[in-house]
Amino acid sequence: MEELPELPECPVCLQNYDGENAIPRVLSCGHTVCEACLVELQERFPNTIRCPACTQLVKYSHNQGPSSLPKNIDLLRICLEQHSSSKHQKSNQKSNHERYLINYGYSSRFWSDEFYAAWKDWILPNDVVSVDENGFGRFSSGSKGRVCFGVNRTVSLVPVVSLVLVSDLKFKFSYVAWVIKCLEGMNEVVREGLGLILEGSVRQGRLCRVYGLWSEVVGGSLYLVCERHSGRFLDEYGGLRSVNGDGLGLDKGGVCHFATIAKSIVEGVIALNLEGLVAGFLGLECFSFDELGGVCIDLNEVLVMGRKIVDRVSGGAGDDHEAMCRDCLNNELFVSPEVLSMLLHEEIVNPESGDLRYPIGYGSDVWSLACVLLQLLLRNALPRITLQMSAENGIDVSASYISWVEKVYSVLEEKIGSENLSLKQTLCKCLDINPGNRPDVMDVRKCIQDVLVKHQFGFLGDTEVAVNRNNTGHPVILAKLCQLLHESSKEPRDHELLVKVNGGQPEFLQGAENISDEDFAASLSQGMTELKDLQGHLGSITGLAVGGGYLFSSSFDKTVRVWSLQDFSHVHTFRGHENKVMALVYVDGEESLCISGDGGGGIFLWDIAASLRQEPLRKWYEPKDWRFSGIHSMTTFGSLLYTGSGDRTIKAWSIKDGTLMCTMNGHKSVVSTLSVCDDVLYSGSWDGTIRLWSLNDHSPLAILGEDLPGEKKSILAITVSRNLLVAAYENGCIKVWSNDVLMTSKTLHSGAIFAMSMQGKCLYTGGWDTNVNIQELSGDELELNVNAFGSIPSGSVVTAILCSQGKLFVGCGHKSIKVYGAK
Structure with a gap:
């Protein structure tokens, strides 16, 4: 059957035209x-x-x-x-x-929107924590994100990762970007664990609060900021000790005393497990009293203890290794057998089958929990572990633990009477070498509650809380997290390595000339370095342009210099202007041209051919006004050149013969900057407004900034990309419009912003304060954010910026042009 031809359709809704609904x-x-x-x-x-x-x-x-x-x-x-x-x-x-x-959709160049949204509320401001001489932190201001923490609250700082920047990199990350970079570089298990800790501390009342992530300086250590509790657990609860210090007097009052505090400890472990976290090790130092007198797990001490365990187990070799393990097990750092085996990189063999390795899961915390309760119950009477050696002269973890459990059982026989037989049996079952034979943490809670009900508190009910003991494949193991952090701290990272020099150029810059602008923006997360410092001009740089394999630069010295993009060598100098060259553009059409405009109104067209000519191909002058004169800005569209002048007008010239085609009036001061996008000409002026003109008939379309409240500030630069318009002002502020609607305003510099360039959603600005700041524009049709990513100190006032050919070109007031490349 012959197929019918496709029917014409609307380019918007893609519906076939008809005479009723789609006319x-x-x-x-x-x-x-x-x-x-x-x-x-x-x-x-x-x-x-x-x-x-x-x-x-x-x-x-x-x-x-x-x-x-x-x-x-x-x-x-x-x-x-x-x-x-x-x-x-x-x-x-x-x-x-x-x-x-719907033409929005701001995609991040530096990090994904999802990643940034997941972590941004946990990044504490740089100035919110002050560190005293003892290394403790103190909050100095209000609240952040989803966590409120009050004023002048003492906190603990747990180091998560420490990254050191290469000293010769010129690029300086912003504080938030540095924290995000640290998070992105983490092991996925570590990052997931940090997320669970942060979220869990908000949801679970039995977990001490964790306020967020903080770094004292960019390029230093990243810390987890935790609620701090002073004093040791047993010292604060002194009533739990007997007179001779060997444990509790197990009369009726002593048992109830023990069961009351033990129930709270168990519920703290339950809260930890409910958040998908398994410590694998516990000690009494991991528990503390909150402001209301309740017992909670101190996540700061858990992580610190994990670091100690990993350091001790991983710190030695041979006989010294044995001493490390003994020190770990005998100093109130109770590590379950399967977790210690993991840290020792050894296999624990199931004595029943002879070939199975015990998995790490929620049962691992049951073992450590039982040890904590035994220490609370027996105190100094708790037996010490004697490490036994295997036939291969290594540590036999399994045999060592089994021998120790037998000693514990013997002590419990002596200390606990027959009326507490269930408690003794439950605690001993928790110490089984096989995690599968251990009771659930809820069974431990029920046993302790039964003791309370039996002796005194018959009104207590049972709370049904489910912790799946078989879900061993999903929980994040804090012992593993600490081990990964320990191992990663020894591994060299790209930005910690010294830069090797090959032929005078850093190795990471070899081949960088082929990088695309998109890749350049994305690679900024690795840092930036200075490639070249182009010297030769005798005055401040006023304009930059790229085309035909060349970099063009204009200056107050009345010249235009041409540089090779291959090796940045000086190729040629265009001379002929009698006044300062104020603006510069490159045209790639029937003729490849560099066009320059000067402060006297002169417009010069330079031919870019195989042999660069000294004389201009064409030149003409705009009509002079004795009050206002000179070219301040230029841009092109098709066969027309547009100039912004001191006489407050915008003129359209024929590039072919210099004929004045049109003059656009409306601004009340110097037209300082011009840009073209989507058939619209944008003009910025010292009068503080931006005017939009149709390029079809040069009619005015709209005025932006005219109705903004406050004192009018001069606009010194604008940049346009699709539906985004950014204007830079003399007070160091930028304003961003989306589809001609003002979305946000933000101060980026401490002085005037003279130059600006935008590549994708990356915004580069520079000015009086000598810094080049890099921002990322992100958001949607309802909200647009300007996120600081980093900065480059240029050492001089920044007067021109251009991002092109995978490089960042910066013109400076001290007559040089700096070329930066991504690491």
Whole structure:
């Protein structure tokens, strides 16, 4: 069967044209759009819409509606001849064209939006913690994100990771970017564990609060900031000790005393497990009293203890290794057999089957919990562990633990009477070498509660809390987390390695000339270094342009210099201007041209050919006004050159012969900056406004900034990319518009911003304070964020910036041009 030809369809909603719901209407540019979509297209400028087919601005009146446009009769006839009588509902058309109209979607170059959103609320401000001489921290201000922590609260700082920047890198990460970089570089298990700790401390009342992540300086250590409790657990609960210090007097009152505090300790372990966390080791130091007198797990001490255990177990070899293990087991650091085996990189063999390694799971905390309760119960009477050696002259972890459990059972026989037999049996079962034979943590809680009910507290009920003991594949093991942190601290990282020099150029820069602008932005997370410092100009740099394999630079010294992009050597100098060269553009058309404009109104066109000519190809001068004169800004579109002048006008010139095509009036002061995007000319002025002009007929479209409150500040630079417009002001502030709606304002510099460049969502700004700041624009149609990523100290006032060819070119007030490349 012969297939029917595809029917013409609307470029917006993709519905076939018909005579009822999708009537084709012809725009002035010649393209056709259905009537339903014309009604819904946004009118950014008065009586103007953008053609969805060619993006050209065309005249259209929403007041008159689509009926004012002619129907496309030819398309209608084709559709009516071939189309069946089936009709499409207007609601379907609307949903399709709405999907087309959503043109937002700010994608991150430095980190994913999801990753940033997951961690940003946990990054504490750099100045929120002050560290005293003892190494303890103290909060000095209010709240952050999802956690409130009050004022002047003492905290503990747990080092998570320490990264050191290469000293010769010029790029300096912002504080938030540095923390995000540390998080991205972490082992996935470590990062998941930190996330569970942070979230769990908010949800579980039995876990001490963890406020977030903090670093004292960029490039130093990253800390976990935890709630701090002073004093040892037993010292605060002195009533639990007998007179001779050998344990509790196990009369009725002593047993109840023990059971009360033990129940709270067990519930703390339950809270830890409910958050998907397994310590694998515990000690009395891991528990503390909160402000209301309840017992909670001190996550700070848990992590510190984990570090101690890993350091002791991993710190020795041979006979010294044995001493490390004994020191770990006999100093109130109770590590379950399977966790110690993991740290020793040894296998524990199941005595029943002879070939199975015991898994680490929630049962590992049951073993350590029983040890804590035994220490609380027996104190100095708790037996010491004697390590036994295997036939291969290594440590036999399994045999050592089994021997120790037998000693513990013997002591319990002596200390606990027959009326507490269930407690004795439960504690001994918790010490079984096989995690599968140990009771659940809820069974331990029930046993202790039964002791309380039996002796005194019959009104206590049982709370049903489920912790799946068989879910051994999912929990994050804090012992493993500490081990990974220990191992990663010894591994060299890319940004910790010294830069090797090969032929005078760092190795990581070899081949960097082929990097794309997108890759350049993404690679900034690895840092940035200075490639070249181009010297030669005798005055401040005023403009930069790239094209034809060259870098062009203009200066107050009345010249335009040409540099090779291959090796950044000086190639040529264009001379002829009688005044300071103020603006510069490159044109790649029928003729490859470099165009420069000076403060006297002179416009010079330089031919970029195989042999660079000394004389300009063409030149002309704008009409002089004795009050205001000179070219301050330039841009091109098609065959036209646009200049912003001191006489407050914008002029359109024919590049071919220098004919003045049009003069646009409206600004009340110098037109300091020009930019073109999507058939719209944007002009910024010292009068503090931005004017938008149609490039089709040079008619005014809109004025931005005119109705903003406060004192008007001069606009010194603008940059436009798709629907985003950024303006830089003399007070160091930028303002960002999205689809001509002001979204945000932020101060980036301590002085005027003279230069700006945007590549994708990366914004580069520089000015009076001598720094080049790098920001990332992210967000959606409701909110737009300007996130500081880093900065480069240039050593001089920044007067020109250009991001191109995978490089960042920075023109300076001290006459040089610095070229930066990603690490």
